[in-house]
Amino acid sequence: MHDDVDAGTRLLELLATGASAAELAALDVDPHARDLAVRISGAFDVQRRREQQLAALVDTAGELASMSDPSVVLDAIVRRARALMGTDVAYLTLYDHERGDTFMRATAGSVSAQFQVVRLAFGAGLGGLVAQSHKPYWTADYFADARFRHTHSIDGAVGDEGLVAICGTPLIVKDEFVGVLFASNRTPRPFTHDEVALLGSLAALAAVTIVQVRAVEESSRTLAALSEATERVSQYAAGIERAAAAHDRFADIVLEGGGVDDLTASLTRLLGGWALLLDVDGAPRSVAGEDPPTGQALDDLTARAAAGIDGGRLSRLGDDWAIGIAASGEPLGSLVIGDVSPMDDSDERTVERAAVVTALVLLGERNRAEARQQQRTDIVAGLVSGHGDLGLLLPAARSLGLDLHEPTSLLVVLGPESAPARSLVLGVSAALGGSGLVGEVDGHVVALVPGSEPGSAAADLAQRLLRNQTVTVGAAGPVHESTHTVAADLAAGLAAAHTEALRTAEALVALGRRGDGAAAADLGFAGLIVGTQPEVTAYVHSILGPLDDYDNARGTDLVGTLEAYFLAGASPRHAATRLHVHTNTVAQRLERITRLVGDGWQSPERALELQLALRLRHLVAAS
Template structure:
């Protein structure tokens, strides 16, 4: 095979320049001097021409292969733009391929922060230091900042020595840390606006041929497309999300409106069928979910489980009364007020984990309005019933003789039970109307009678007098109450009224407000009122000395005698001990026990006088 054919074969096989030169060198010794017909091979001139031609063909093939690689990389990048939705992944691939094709030591991409007037590193490939990856350059500073500001490509064979660029110490320090020398930078453009820059660097001094500038510009164009596609994709995704959110909001609003309409129908039906606050609470719990409690204006439970009320419920009630809207408490409960004008009738407390948008809050407020109407209807009925019950009680309080059979029939028609042991309680209240509602309600609960008579609240019901009085006192927020036992359901009510009313008067005059008392607990004051016989005297002694008398009788002690001697000795322990023939410490111990039996304060004031008088009366009764 001649040398020409061998060179062609080598070029087709992609041989290197060194291999090509070796083939030509082997052919050179056989070459003739002039290349004439008698020569053994090609002349030196022919070989020189063949070498130059082969080198040109080889360089063209290399350029072709390089171009093919570039086009392939650009094609793959373009394909990635349609296949990858992750912007960071796309940019990283662009930077990595640019570095590979340009044979650069490092490539990086920056994005402009227009409000801050700077360009910051977004993606790097081949960086050595973390400081460089976080670098942020003011626009116009350094090569990157100049490209990002001007929108034109720039390159330098040796950045550190190039005075065309504005150098900053911290930037040069970062560049030195990366050992950067040659830099090529091209802009990222979207619709004529510079949004960043793409750069390739070498850690040695070298020029950048035009084909490398063109190639990096192509990659920058793809990066810009990726950024724009990502922006459009994000905008489309946000639009879809907004549409989905709007649809969900519309569906939720429709569902809330349907629930509100359903609640309105249920509440209206409850009102039309004269349902109570319990039915209103059940409807509200069903519609809004959670637990509902209803309290009256005094804080007593009318419906619901009656768990602990929110700590700040009073503040919430005040705010709700002022605004006419429901209010949320600190523990997450919702408060709505049932009111008639400015009058607070009741409070609704809703505890729920469900949504409480505007429709739900309006449903709660509508339930509060229905509750107010139910309470007003109930009040009207109670007042009408109270008038009927009150008429019967007023008749019993009078002096006119009544037919027992007729009285019991009237009581039965009103749901009152006058059989068994009855008690009468009398009290006063600042608001006669409010007090009348309390008395009427308690009378209805206890199957008794209640009325306002001569400015006093009167309650007649079965049970222990003091127990009845304490219950009435609690309903009236600590009122003073006089009570008496009713001996006869018809003829004895008037005398019990007289005794309970007189007891109430004495309590006020003695300053014992806020107490519940019957005549027996008035002590000496009762004896001074007159109309007392042996039975009342015995009750006075029992009230003042009963615990001591029983203790002495059961244990054969001398507590009553000790107290009597101590009083006679003017409170002197020594004198009392001499008369009792015991040690003074014994007297002290006995008096301490007396205090535990009679209670604190028996040696002071009116209690002391009552105990002394009771001792003397007891001694006189023993002599009779």
């Protein structure tokens, strides 16, 4: 018995000093104990390799946050950027606090010594513009791009490297700018929005490493506790391996541009059971795993999660678990898991880290969505203001699916006064199904949609949005760019259409037609007041056309009879006197008028329209 204890002690001592598997295998001890020690040593080796990888990420995050040299981790990032982006060169610059510029720190694929030591002042070159604005920029042909301030030193270095197409995105850690990550080609190449987003995800690696600091510390504490017992060693090793796998998977998801569905699916693969991501309103955003709750069970769980979540820590909800997801104090939702076996500390930390990474992904998605919508708003505002540069705005609109060479209707959407314009913009975009461009202009929502029937487009949009909220839609147009249209005419037409559509929407509200949609021409004589360019002749024809056509075809004078009738105070007898005909003749003509314009033409509203058309007919004839 004493010999067994000594052998066991010796095995533990060797494990504690990091003995190799060969050294353990050479001991003359119980085979089962020796085999178990060899397995534990192997687990140590695997864990050491995992720690080296995780430590590299932690070092990267720490160095970036403290503005120190990013070391070999930055080289790994640019190599990954070059491989994932499929470019000739990738490189990274860091911000120099003392000099107020950025300097080249890491490159992959670079061959120019001049390029590898270049410095970029804020606002100079593409990289300087990214550093100054904290926004991504990209160009298919750097030297031909006038958006950037070209300098001799920067252009010389770029030319020496032979770069043509460049994409740069800012590197941000906790809202603090630390540098720029680039991917570039030696031949012209347009970068897609997905590629720009992918490069942005790679830049987010620095933030992800900070999330993993606690994991490395917890892994170290777990390893220190392995000396307590052989069984405990196995348990901790398994837990550490799960945590390391979680870190690896979460980091890969962010690097590969994955979304919340990938995160919840990974969590269920790690822990089993099901995972449910709820948004701030308690609605399911992502579901993974087997047999997640539905119906009333889901409603009950949502209510319990809202009441039982304790900040950013994992909380027990009966047999389930929940954790809040937030960023900078702003709640973004909650993560709920269930049908899992009893979780140890490592499992709980894995869920907490999953919540942190989920917050990062949600913020990234929201920022990208807001950036895309801001781009659309800028384009719409530039087009309808009449002051935008159409040479830039029209190609940008075409790249987003709106070609102003084709007839385009302009819609103005007025929602409830309490409704935020941003949420109405999102609602209109969803209702249009991605057709056209939607933006916010002067506090109201404007949509530019393909089509030559603005009134129909307005009515259809109002009807679609009626399911969620009451909106009023005014329309104008169509406008379009033709070979005979100069830029000034198109700009003026868009500005006029915007004014007319806004007046039409306000007129609909004033007429008690909230929740409706129409163009000025659809409002009858009210449209003559609303429209910026009233179509008087078209209006007169729409009212009196059937009578004019009848008179022209048969040589009669129904229009004159109608006018005499109204001038005579709607008296057939007095009208007959005016016309020097018998009263029965007037009565017969009035019956003919009724058949042509329809019953009810003598009602106050119809009579007003007819009399207005008769007056305008004289004005048109005299002009």
